[in-house]
Amino acid sequence: MTQQPHIVGVRHHSPACARLVAERIRTLRPAHVLIEGPADFNERLAELYLPHQLPVAIYSYLSGDETHRGSWSPFAEHSPEWQALQVAREVGAQVRFIDLPAWHDAFSRMENRYADVADAQHEERAEAYERALTEKLSVQGRDALWDHLFEDGCDAAELAQRLATYFDHLRGEDPGSLGNQAREQMMARWIAWAMAQPVEPGRAQVLVVCGGYHAPALARLWQGLPAELPATPEPSLEPCNEGGQDDRADAPLRFGSYLVPYTFKRLDAFAGYASGMPSPAYYQWVWEHGPEGAAHRALQHVMQRLRDKKLPASTADLMAVHLRAQGLARLRGHEKPLRSDWLDALAGALVKDALDAPLPWTYRGAIRPGTDPVLVQAMDVLAGDTVGRLAPGTPQPPLVAAVAAELAAHGIVLRGQLKIDLLADADRAKSRVLHRLSILRLPGVRRTQGPKLAMSGERTEVWSLAEPLEQQAALIEAGAWGASLHDAARARLEDDLRQAQGRIGPLADGLNQAAWAGLSALSDSLLGELQGAIANEPRFEALGPALSVLHTLLRHGQMLGMADAPVLRVVIESGFDRALWLLEPPAAVTPADMDAHLQGHLALRRIVADVLAHAADTSHDADAPKLLDVEPARALAVWQRKAADASAAPVSRGAALGATLSLAGRAAHAQPHDAGVNEAMQLLHSLPAPVLGDALTGLLALARETLSSEPAFVAGMDRTVQALDNADFVRAMPSLRAAFAWLPPQERGLLAEQVLKLHDAAHLSRRALTATHSGEAAPEALAQARMVEDAVLARLAAWGVTLDNNDKDFDGSPRP
Numbered sequence: 001m002t003q004q005p006h007i008v009g010v011r012h013h014s015p016a017c018a019r020l021v022a023e024r025i026r027t028l029r030p031a032h033v034l035i036e037g038p039a040d041f042n043e044r045l046a047e048l049y050l051p052h053q054l055p056v057a058i059y060s061y062l063s064g065d066e067t068h069r070g071s072w073s074p075f076a077e078h079s080p081e082w083q084a085l086q087v088a089r090e091v092g093a094q095v096r097f098i099d100l101p102a103w104h105d106a107f108s109r110m111e112n113r114y115a116d117v118a119d120a121q122h123e124e125r126a127e128a129y130e131r132a133l134t135e136k137l138s139v140q141g142r143d144a145l146w147d148h149l150f151e152d153g154c155d156a157a158e159l160a161q162r163l164a165t166y167f168d169h170l171r172g173e174d175p176g177s178l179g180n181q182a183r184e185q186m187m188a189r190w191i192a193w194a195m196a197q198p199v200e201p202g203r204a205q206v207l208v209v210c211g212g213y214h215a216p217a218l219a220r221l222w223q224g225l226p227a228e229l230p231a232t233p234e235p236s237l238e239p240c241n242e243g244g245q246d247d248r249a250d251a252p253l254r255f256g257s258y259l260v261p262y263t264f265k266r267l268d269a270f271a272g273y274a275s276g277m278p279s280p281a282y283y284q285w286v287w288e289h290g291p292e293g294a295a296h297r298a299l300q301h302v303m304q305r306l307r308d309k310k311l312p313a314s315t316a317d318l319m320a321v322h323l324r325a326q327g328l329a330r331l332r333g334h335e336k337p338l339r340s341d342w343l344d345a346l347a348g349a350l351v352k353d354a355l356d357a358p359l360p361w362t363y364r365g366a367i368r369p370g371t372d373p374v375l376v377q378a379m380d381v382l383a384g385d386t387v388g389r390l391a392p393g394t395p396q397p398p399l400v401a402a403v404a405a406e407l408a409a410h411g412i413v414l415r416g417q418l419k420i421d422l423l424a425d426a427d428r429a430k431s432r433v434l435h436r437l438s439i440l441r442l443p444g445v446r447r448t449q450g451p452k453l454a455m456s457g458e459r460t461e462v463w464s465l466a467e468p469l470e471q472q473a474a475l476i477e478a479g480a481w482g483a484s485l486h487d488a489a490r491a492r493l494e495d496d497l498r499q500a501q502g503r504i505g506p507l508a509d510g511l512n513q514a515a516w517a518g519l520s521a522l523s524d525s526l527l528g529e530l531q532g533a534i535a536n537e538p539r540f541e542a543l544g545p546a547l548s549v550l551h552t553l554l555r556h557g558q559m560l561g562m563a564d565a566p567v568l569r570v571v572i573e574s575g576f577d578r579a580l581w582l583l584e585p586p587a588a589v590t591p592a593d594m595d596a597h598l599q600g601h602l603a604l605r606r607i608v609a610d611v612l613a614h615a616a617d618t619s620h621d622a623d624a625p626k627l628l629d630v631e632p633a634r635a636l637a638v639w640q641r642k643a644a645d646a647s648a649a650p651v652s653r654g655a656a657l658g659a660t661l662s663l664a665g666r667a668a669h670a671q672p673h674d675a676g677v678n679e680a681m682q683l684l685h686s687l688p689a690p691v692l693g694d695a696l697t698g699l700l701a702l703a704r705e706t707l708s709s710e711p712a713f714v715a716g717m718d719r720t721v722q723a724l725d726n727a728d729f730v731r732a733m734p735s736l737r738a739a740f741a742w743l744p745p746q747e748r749g750l751l752a753e754q755v756l757k758l759h760d761a762a763h764l765s766r767r768a769l770t771a772t773h774s775g776e777a778a779p780e781a782l783a784q785a786r787m788v789e790d791a792v793l794a795r796l797a798a799w800g801v802t803l804d805n806n807d808k809d810f811d812g813s814p815r816p
Contacts, residue, residue: 005191005206009167009215010080013277015287016150016159017080021209023156025087028204032194033088035081036210037073037097040232041257048085050391055262060102061480063254068495070480071102074262076280078287084209098190099183103255106179126170141362143278144340152334167212184214188221189230196227259394260473264384281384282339291336301381311374312350320349350374387469397479399488406433406485414444420461434463435517436489440478443471490519508546515553534574540582541593544600547575551607576607576630580638589649598701601655605702608632636660650691654698657683662703681716689728693735700739714754
């Protein structure tokens with residue numbers, strides 16, 4: 001009879017399964033212990049036996065020019081895989097990880113190797129089986145079901161039988177996804193190899209520790225496979241043909257695995273991380289002290305937390321929780337209260353109001369909004385705040401040493417606050433280092449004060465620096481992006497820009513970050529992607545502010561290393577063409593979008609003005625390169641058509657005309673200056689009073705230097721306003737006020753002087769136009785009052801009531 005391997009299917013991070021694994025290995029003393037884990041780490045298993053403080057994880061990554069993915073294989077003391085590692089060494093067994101490397105395509109949609117789910121596309125049958133069990137046993141949720149069946153302290157033989165039955169029904173004959181099939185084929189080949197090896201008398205041949213979902217399949221698959229030592233696959237970007245896209249990239253791939261410190265918070269399923277078991281702190285107490293000891297510590301810590309948070313937690317409440325838990329355990333057939341019993345007792349004794357959300361231990365994933373604060377705190381306590389630490393000497397990626405060297409070279413200590421003068425060369429270098437760390441999302445590095453835009457002109461930044469416990473893990477994981485701080489930050493930034501998916505706002509923010517961090521050179525493939533992505537931006541108002549930022553960086557970014565950067569050229573040229581295309585059709589401009597719309601016109605005008613000025617400066621040099629590959633004539637033509645389009649928004653018509661006026665004299669075939677002023681007045685006279693100010697806003701926003709000090713324009717505006725009757729003046733006043741707000745105070749003063757001259761009042765101070773005299777109403781109030789009185793008189797006239805000529809107007813003036 002052929003000897004069979006001992007396959008122990010487990011639920012990851014289950015204390016019951018961990019005890020079973022340890023007991024089986026000590027009893028059977030197998031020659032080989034094969035563990036579901038990354039096979040590419042086998043040559044470095046000694047790193048796992050260093051004196052780490054758990055939890056820790058193996059972080060594996062695959063990173064290329066267009067792809068980045070990472071996966072964790074976490075270990076806690078109560079993890080079956082960790083106990084297998086420790087006890088196998090204790091009995092002298094050979095230990096091997098037998099699963100595919102975590103950077104393999106089979107893990108392309110998995111962040112956690114030890115996830116509890118079977119497979120997103122193939123778990124419907126498993127979920128149906130679990131639902132049927134929960135209904136049959138009257139328990140709520142898969143975690144309560146697991147505790148009820150397996151964490152009740154039964155002996156090893158009964159536990160093994162229960163697990164085998166459960167996982168056989170859970171998997172059935174389902175072949176699993178292509179990704180799971182690839183993993184199981186790899187694990188089965190390792191089993192076949194180990195089963196063919198010679199073994200000492202008195203020892204079992206092979207013991208396998210794997211996720212219970214894989215156990216039934218592995219028991220079938222290993223037979224008949226070749227006995228050769230399986231080769232670890234080389235990394236590639238071939239898709240596993242299961243709805244995925246081909247992410248193949250021409251750039252060299254970076255891949256590898258490192259140990260990282262882990263935390264109970266990340267391990268907890270209720271944080272949304274899909275680990276095998278929830279509440280890792282509780283199950284660590286179960287591992288160390290048994291169910292009764294765990295319950296004692298859980299209640300102690302929960303009640304203390306509630307009291308610290310000023311939530312209800314009296315001694316009477318504690319007694320009520322204890323009594324309820326004992327009663328629930330007896331009702332449910334538990335020898336001792338289990339985790340769900342204690343949590344249900346907490347909810348029943350301490351929550352006094354109706355629940356707005358399901359009990360958080362009855363589902364998987366992040367806690368839902370509306371959950372009672374008592375329950376939120378209880379779940380947080382049971383999750384725990386334990387943070388792992390790596391033993392000294394644990395290998396780390398080159399980035400860790402590179403960052404330490406950069407910080408030391410610039411005299412940066414990650415402690416307290418750091419104030420930076422951006423105009424000092426040494427401080428600017430510090431700022432670049434900190435911005436690169438910020439791009440890598442390094443905890444403990446946070447800018448608390450400073451300009452948003454890299455070319456804002458402000459000179460001070462303030463950074464809050466610290467070394468939180470999670471910083472080491474984050475830095476090791478960031479090593480997947482590159483070996484140096486510059487390369488890692490650049491690769492992470494490129495990935496962020498790809499994630500923008502053509503949205504110009506996040507794209508401009510990312511390139512602004514690149515300016516802060518001194519990362520002007522980005523990959524050629526990304527430049528091509530950005531150029532195509534810009535072509536899909538649907539809103540002119542989104543393009544405007546972004547183009548303004550990017551053009552400023554291109555023209556004035558010498559200090560930041562961004563002047564004439566190719567990435568800025570690509571985005572600006574593409575954005576320029578797209579903006580003109582979006583501007584051409586008539587479209588309404590809402591008040592909320594008005595400022596962004598004008599920013600778009602201003603950005604286009606600045607680009608055209610720069611290109612025209614550069615062309616004039618280099619007209620004698622036929623070989624001089626273009627500043628930007630854009631066509632000013634096209635922009636001028638679009639503006640002229642927009643200004644003449646009666647169906648276009650008034651603010652857009654005014655801005656378009658203002659752009660052409662402000663560029664008069666620079667462009668070929670420019671119209672005479674007087675003709676431009678006359679055209680502006682014709683536009684304003686053609687519009688109804690309520691939108692008169694909108695068109696004026698566009699004109700002044702784009703051409704205030706040309707129009708605000710031009711006597712002909714001031715005189716024309718004065719005549720236009722005087723021609724308004726009371727009703728139209730009231731309707732026009734709000735938008736007119738907004739229009740003149742575009743003028744700086746000094747220019748408003750010059751405009752006031754011109755208005756006074758028009759009315760032969762040059763001897764008065766310009767303040768005379770804005771001063772409020774005692775007893776007089778403001779102009780708009782006066783106009784409003786006249787409008788109301790005119791309406792009253794019209795109504796009286798309709799009734800045949802007339803007033804004598806001697807009657808006075810409301811302000812005391814005689815009414816004709």
